[in-house]
Amino acid sequence: MNKLQQQFGPIDIYLFDQLLRGNIAPGMTIFDAGCGYGRNLHYLLAEGYDVYGVDADPAAVATLGSGERFRAEAIEQNSFPDALADVVISSAVLHFARDDDHFDAMLQGSWRVLKPGGLFFCRLASSIGIEKQVKLIGGRRYRLPDTSTRYLVDEELLMHKTGELGAEMVDPIKTTVVQNQRSMTTWVLRKAT
Numbered sequence: 001m002n003k004l005q006q007q008f009g010p011i012d013i014y015l016f017d018q019l020l021r022g023n024i025a026p027g028m029t030i031f032d033a034g035c036g037y038g039r040n041l042h043y044l045l046a047e048g049y050d051v052y053g054v055d056a057d058p059a060a061v062a063t064l065g066s067g068e069r070f071r072a073e074a075i076e077q078n079s080f081p082d083a084l085a086d087v088v089i090s091s092a093v094l095h096f097a098r099d100d101d102h103f104d105a106m107l108q109g110s111w112r113v114l115k116p117g118g119l120f121f122c123r124l125a126s127s128i129g130i131e132k133q134v135k136l137i138g139g140r141r142y143r144l145p146d147t148s149t150r151y152l153v154d155e156e157l158l159m160h161k162t163g164e165l166g167a168e169m170v171d172p173i174k175t176t177v178v179q180n181q182r183s184m185t186t187w188v189l190r191k192a193t
Contacts, residue, residue: 009042012091014123014174014186019043023119023170023188024087031085033075033110034093036060052085054078076105083115092184095125097151099139111165117193119170125150126158126185129177146181158187166192 008016018024030044035053037060044051051069055061058072073079075093090110097103114120127134127142134142134152142152158173167189175185 007043007046010039011043012040012123015040015089015091015121018119018121018188024121028086029084029115030087030089031080031110031113032089032091033078033106033113034090035064035070038064040089040091052080054080074109076102076109078109078113080113082112084113085118086115087119087121088114090120090122090124092123092125094122095150095152097140099141099151103140103151107161107165111191114191116191118191120167120187120189120191122187122189123184124187125152126175126183127152127154128173128175128183128185130183133180144182146178148182150182153185158185162187162189165189168192 026047026049029050030052032041032051032053035041035055036057041051041053053064053070054073054075056072056074061070061072064070071079088110094103094106097106111120130145133145136142137149140151141149143149155173162169170188170190173185173187175183177183
């Protein structure tokens with residue numbers, strides 16, 4: 001393992017970009033909605049950020065600790081207080097929604113813990129750039145070229161949700177197409193003050 005890997009762990013490169021640009025800075029409170037085993041938290045925890053998280057997988061949460069900071073809970077029903085965090089991370093989570101209602105509930109469960117003026121970092125599967133390679137199963141559920149099944153968003157839905165939330169886009173929507181596998185979109189918002 002090289003020095004950068006030791007310092008930052010397996011952090012999502014687009015989340016790393018937010019750190020480099022100062023959108024996530026020391027002293028901020030971080031909430032990871034769907035933290036899993038803490039892939040994106042290694043650096044933040046090592047640097048003393050005030051970090052909280054939820055994940056539906058109790059085994060994953062147990063590796064991070066439990067109780068007050070990390071809880072085995074569904075994102076949409078998490079028990080953390082409103083306006084807890086300066087930054088909410090939702091990385092590779094929302095595309096596991098069962099349907100529109102579940103997506104909205106997960107999004108609202110993440111959004112409500114964000115402080116006014118806070119940063120919402122979301123990375124999720126989309127149909128952007130691979131529209132002809134995905135197969136509709138029903139609603140917004142699709143089979144991807146990698147054979148996985150996901151709830152897929154598109155630019156129109158993300159722009160609509162941005163408006164519904166009364167949010168401001170921090171960056172334009174950015175999408176990476178992984179050849180013959182999937183498309184991952186980064187959606188970064190600022191909550192109104």
